[in-house]
Amino acid sequence: MEFKITASSGQARLGVLGTARGTVNTPAFMPVGTQATVKAMSPEELREIGAEIILSNTYHLFLRPGHETIQRLGGIHKFMNWPGPVLTDSGGFQVFSLSDLRKITEDGVEFKSHLDGSMHYLDPALAIEIQHALGADILMAFDECTPYPSPREYAEKSLALTTKWAQKCKEAHERISPEGGARPALFGPALFAIVQGGMYRDLRERSTEEITAIGFDGYAVGGLSVGEPKELMYEIINYMGPMLPAEKPRYLMGIGDLADMLEAVEAGFDMFDCVMPTRNARNGTLFTSRGRVSIKRTEYKDDPSPLDPECGCYTCRNYSRGYLRHLYLAREILSMRLNTIHNLHFYMEFFRQMREAIKKDSFKEFRQKCTDMTTTTQ
């Protein structure tokens, strides 16, 4: 993997991430394809809205259909007919948020599947093996996502475990990688590690020091947007951005609110993922240049205009608000399709505009202009 910064505006960076399966322009938003499909979308539609990379979930694919099945079927790209780059998370977050009855030891986690209650075990080496079996382009190290609130003592122990596991992940990755780890290929699969440390600045610093000392292809910040106040999250985003190595991609995990991403790009983050555009779409909440719109509102019943007159997506080119409202109220599958296309197109366009603003060194001005869009709800 190759990463180059090509421009900046304040701390905001414009970059290009080169992978074996194509180039990703950063700041980049990764649509979430939890179960090897971005809900309601075809791969062609993802291409059309401008997605360059998607995220998929190790935990979900490990449980169903199983990574070995996906490997036998030619890897995740062939499996889901998406030829572009795929980043897989490590499963850490889901083990801690979705499964019951988890038992953490120094070595790994035993947990109960949220699907059928069956018992499973994940550890750093296995998480990496699974991601290699899936054929991901960017792998994430297995971490413990520190809950909020956590006492300092717990956060400290937790970050130590994450460091230990990151080391094991790197060893497993080098063992499995085609190049044997001696000198990873320029475009071989990349491994990113995750900084934890809860809400404690000095622990975040310690985690960063330990993780960067091991050395990875990119660095992520985990354990945010877990219930903490927004001010605290912004404070951490702002000191974490510059704290991470400048020459590597910086990935802020799971945060996809427009205003939050503006804050994070301004702090120097490059990569984002979130279910917000896709989940909101299915729930009838749509992002527009004039703010959020709830499509079920009565005022749209006879409205012949497109959802967002300034939008050029398939949905806005071909369908009225009246039809979108009808489909939503009738719980039609096409409702979820058209809404998802629009929301993801909106996100992709938002990122394109962010990149344009960084290129023109006018990121602050761009952010100012977004105020209406990010705060209005109709």
Add this chain to the structure above:
Amino acid sequence: MEFKITASSGQARLGVLGTARGTVNTPAFMPVGTQATVKAMSPEELREIGAEIILSNTYHLFLRPGHETIQRLGGIHKFMNWPGPVLTDSGGFQVFSLSDLRKITEDGVEFKSHLDGSMHYLDPALAIEIQHALGADILMAFDECTPYPSPREYAEKSLALTTKWAQKCKEAHERISPEGGARPALFGPALFAIVQGGMYRDLRERSTEEITAIGFDGYAVGGLSVGEPKELMYEIINYMGPMLPAEKPRYLMGIGDLADMLEAVEAGFDMFDCVMPTRNARNGTLFTSRGRVSIKRTEYKDDPSPLDPECGCYTCRNYSRGYLRHLYLAREILSMRLNTIHNLHFYMEFFRQMREAIKKDSFKEFRQKCTDMTTTTQ
């Protein structure tokens, strides 16, 4: 509307139906778009699989969003972004099958909405007004669908009511039609009427005589596949085909089993509609050249081959059985999309082959060859 028979094979007919919005080759299958969307499909996908006409439901659109809303939004074609021909049923069947508490009088039916329990009223004139407001290309007369079993006396009264209502529908249609009814435009909206009569041959004959005496652009057979034994249905299909006027389209309503449609095409029917391909798709039952397949079966878990190696649809060109099984078990929206594309493509291809066989005057041979496909279930 224009209808020409261009070839035949036994009683099976090859025809061309000309409408203002395009040509329909018959025998034709009409995908069902109940709520102004063929479930899980985009209009472009309908085009790609070769659909030339779709059916939509007056009852459903009357209740939600309301025909006046659709009219204000430019009519059903603009509303749903489908520029091709649309046939709307009259609502008769749904009033009798979906709603509670219906009260039938000589004039019309009062019924309770299946959506919210609100009371509504439909009569022949209103059913036609609604279909004109929707902007349908082919309208259906409002009938009473005789239940099974019905004593002869009930069926007799019911067919008399259907005749009376058909007359009223024609009057309403001529009043509303742009040409004022004096001389309907060649490509103006067409009105079909429905033959009832229960399971009684002489009543079916009487209904046919009465309905054809009024005179319509096409004739449909209703009140079949309502619980009667298959032998009885086949018997009725076989005498009803030749009984209907030869120079007009013959439409067998709501019957979409492959073997049943072969029987009906051989008896001289031209048009069909059924939710079977779309509903089965969503339930994971797929039609293939080797018979029906239940995609959830364990044997497909690691199967890299396409669902049907002989199929050229988008799904079979791009996805494995293993992936389709995974999507189905994960209840993903893409499962319903890919399965629906396949099943509808299969139906369209089946009809294309039927038309080819009629053209070559080899319909019986074609039907013979279909035995495996129509009887095998995997």
